[in-house]
Amino acid sequence: MHRLVSLLLLPWMAGCAGVTLRPHAMDHAVRVEEVGLAFTPDGAGALTLRLDVENPTFWDAEVTGVDFELRLDGRRYAVGTRGVSQPLAADARHTLTVSFPLRSEPVGSDFTPRTWRVEVGGGVALTFGETVRLLPFRAERYLRLPYFRPMVPESD
Numbered sequence: 001m002h003r004l005v006s007l008l009l010l011p012w013m014a015g016c017a018g019v020t021l022r023p024h025a026m027d028h029a030v031r032v033e034e035v036g037l038a039f040t041p042d043g044a045g046a047l048t049l050r051l052d053v054e055n056p057t058f059w060d061a062e063v064t065g066v067d068f069e070l071r072l073d074g075r076r077y078a079v080g081t082r083g084v085s086q087p088l089a090a091d092a093r094h095t096l097t098v099s100f101p102l103r104s105e106p107v108g109s110d111f112t113p114r115t116w117r118v119e120v121g122g123g124v125a126l127t128f129g130e131t132v133r134l135l136p137f138r139a140e141r142y143l144r145l146p147y148f149r150p151m152v153p154e155s156d
Contacts, residue, residue, distance in 0.1 A: 025056035030124050032139035033095070037070075037102075037118055039147040041111075045102040047078070051137060053096050053124055055088040061126045062087050066098045068122035077150065078102055088126065096124070105149040113146040 031052040039045035047070055055061050063086040070078045080100045088094055118141045123134035 026133055026135055029054040029056050029126075029135045030137040032120070032137050035118060035120055035139055035141045035143070037143055037145060037148075039102070039104050039145060041107050041147050043104045043106045043149075045104055045148070046099050047080075047102055047120070048097065048099045049120065051096045051098070051124060052093060053088065053126075053135065054093045055090060055126065057128070058090050059128050060087070060089050061128045063094070063096060063124055064127045064132070065125040066096070066122065067125075068100060068120055070102075071119040072116045072150070074117065074119075075150075103151060104147070105151055107147050107149050111147065111149065113144055113148075115142050115144045116148070117141075118143050 032049060033052050034048070034050035036048035036050075037045070038048075047068070049066070049068065051066070053063060063084055065081060065083050067081040068079065069076065078100070082098045082100060084096065084098065086094060086096060119139070121136070121138040123136050126133045126135055
């Protein structure tokens with residue numbers, strides 16, 4: 001009898017990998033601790049994110065990627081993806097720092113810095129064997145960017 005019950009529960013338990021008993025735990029598993037955005041006068045730049053990532057499940061997992069969308073003053077400026085490989089034990093937390101290269105228009109010596117509303121959102125891929133769950137994140141900051149001028153779209 002116990003064997004029959006175990007065999008009946010096995011497919012149900014396998015389907016639960018990556019699922020937690022706490023409602024909406026996956027939606028709140030990533031917290032943006034820091035948003036760094038910097039450019040040089042020649043236009044080279046980088047977006048750096050420090051994320052506090054929690055595995056809210058009872059299963060060990062691996063963080064396998066981070067994607068992002070960057071908006072400046074409400075306009076979409078860049079999107080990107082970074083592969084990572086970071087084990088994350090069941091019900092554990094880890095601080096993850098990722099950086100994405102960016103470009104802007106070069107600026108001259110007469111450029112005046114300004115403050116921008118920086119919005120970043122995206123997801124952290126948490127992998128449980130064959131199952132992947134995307135843990136969303138979103139943050140907004142006001143950052144003074146001394147060497148940033150948005151890229152001008154090329155005309156045809």
